[in-house]
Amino acid sequence: MNYPAYITLVGWETCNWRHRDRALVCCKDYGLVPITKHVFVGELYAKERREMEAKLRGLFTGKKERLFFATMCRSCFNENMIGLRLKGSILNVQPFELVQMSKKA
Numbered sequence: 024m025n026y027p028a029y030i031t032l033v034g035w036e037t038c039n040w041r042h043r044d045r046a047l048v049c050c051k052d053y054g055l056v057p058i059t060k061h062v063f064v065g066e067l068y069a070k071e072r073r074e075m076e077a078k079l080r081g082l083f084t085g086k087k088e089r090l091f092f093a094t095m096c097r098s099c100f101n102e103n104m105i106g107l108r109l110k111g112s113i114l115n116v117q118p119f120e121l122v123q124m125s126k127k128a
Contacts, residue, residue: 031055031072032093034062035083042082049078 033050037043043061050057053075055065067075076092083090 026068026070027096028066028068029072030064030095031067031075032062032064032091032095033075033079034091035079036061036087036089037083037085038087039085042085042088045082046079049075049082 033055035043035046037046047057050063050065053065053067053071055063055067057063072092072094079090
């Protein structure tokens with residue numbers, strides 16, 4: 024079976040610097056690239072994303088702590104969305120072509 028990697032965007036909000044530092048290490052361990060201090064983006068397989076989400080959900084349990092995960096397919100993601108400084112940090116996005124299939128009569 025073919026399991027494609029998806030572009031994953033991870034963000035959080037916390038006042039606890041220890042939780043922030045652990046989340047930074049976790050994101051870097053999975054190969055994500057920082058966009059800002061609290062937002063990372065990168066390519067993850069579904070199994071990796073579930074593991075990472077479980078780790079971070081267990082970490083951010085405070086009332087004022089928030090965690091955000093967003094997943095996009097490669098064709099929906101464009102490196103221009105996040106700026107030029109990350110160009111080359113994320114795997115190259117292959118161009119795609121829309122194909123219209125004819126209906127069988």
